[in-house]
Amino acid sequence: MTRERLVNAVILLGLLGTALGAWAMDAPYTITLATKVAILALAGVGLNIALGLGGLVSLGHAVFFGIGGYAMGILASHAQSYSPILTTPFVIEGTKSMPVIWLVAILASALAGLVIGALSLRTSGVYFIMITLAFGQMFFYFAISWPAYGGEDGLSIYVRNGFPGLNTLDPIQFFLICFVLLALGLGLTARLARSAFGLALTSARQNAARVQAVGISPYRLRLVAFMLSGMVTGLAGALYADLNRFVSPTMFSWQTSGEIMVFIILGGVGRLFGPVVGAAVFIVLEHVLGGLSEYWHIYLGALLLLVVLFARGGIIGLVAGREVAHD
């Protein structure tokens, strides 16, 4: 077992242990924090496919996070008011079923990823960052100006959505759902990185001309990566809305995009568990320092500076060493 794998196992078990320990000690708020870490980490795992594997600096991943959130909000709000979403030409009812909501969130994100990616990936570098940011802002203002679904105030869902056989209102059960999805997301990303697609995508990040010269189009690789990336972040958005039982345009904001990226940079760009560590550090800082001062982001900024300046490969890189080329 390599050192990084060991570190990864410790991180995953640490998150699970924290939640189970809090459950044993009857501390539901801590379970909620652990759930938040799992969900935000999953959002970061999604972005890491585009950013870490593909080298695509997307400052618009809040689009997917928000789409996931609103997929949940729209479906659940119709279900709780017993009004169908659509009556003509056919009837679409709302739903309170998590698996259905997840599926809708993932498919809607894939579609958004296809459209945004197809347009944005014609640019690169700073222009790509700017165009993804612009798409994010478009969705943000669209959500604000859409009164049917709460506009600026957002949507409240009174009861958490259901999962067959589980009581999702029990914090530890909802945590376990999120934790399993995070583990699944991590497992799939690990496979992806080692697949034919992963090799071609990471090669295109390092040297696009090389990939072209062997007859593979970097554009198509990146488009698929952007879609996959958005699908995972979209799923995280649906879970986040369910955690809070609330969705608002804030989920679409550029600050959200920035925070997801901060998780990855803190934890380690392209490192499988980077977003998990990043999200955990972010939440712990928010919880501990946020109690002392509402300007706690200053300390986050200082930490980010230190990591960027002195720890290439983020916190994971610091603990587990340089990335080894896997085979």
Next chain:
Amino acid sequence: MTEPVLDIHGISKSFGAIEASRNVSLDLRPGEIHALIGPNGAGKSTLIAQIAGALAPDAGQVMLNGADVTALGTVERARLGLGRTFQISSLAMEHTVLQNAVLGALGERGGVFRFFRPIMSDPDLLRTARAALERVGLQDHERQRTADLSHGQRRQLEVAVALTLSPKVFLMDEPMAGLGAEGSQALTGLLDGLRTEAPILLVEHDMDAVFALADRISVLVYGEIIATGTPDEIRADARVREAYLGEEVA
């Protein structure tokens, strides 16, 4: 006469007032090594870019195996069998030597949109990749990170990746650049055997290698081909001696 595999016809390309290619025509026949030489700034790189598909010519045609590929990009031309090596090593530096070779094999075989099966245990791709590495003499370095290779080894890997593509035409942009005497001798031997698999259009500064290998040589000066012929004809050509070979041959 056999059909040329690669036929470049009347290519012109200008950048503002600079004419980088002026009505360039050359062809590559089966089984030959055709060397393209010329002093620095003659427009070799611009010509290579137009043949590889990275740059569109203002006028003229590029024919590959009888098909007009002028309108196609790099990716499509690579799929049609154009295997190129770069003047400056163009490899995935963070990946291992074997991973770079496997990428070539993957490009040749297709099936890049497979998301689950680990590629580095695909027996077909590994066989192709390892065979290519062995031919250039890198078989003992397959697990090394490409960034950790010496300059000469990177040049060898460039050729190996081109080999994995089993191309119909090799387009080699200064494969000997920066190699020591020993290295360029070994590579000369390799290229010599390669011409029967696919003809090579060889851009090269190393005159020993060029005259040892080439069946024909074309000389490019100021964007224009001033002579094409056998090595002996080129040596004897007065215009070539004047324009280019002057000091080196004398």
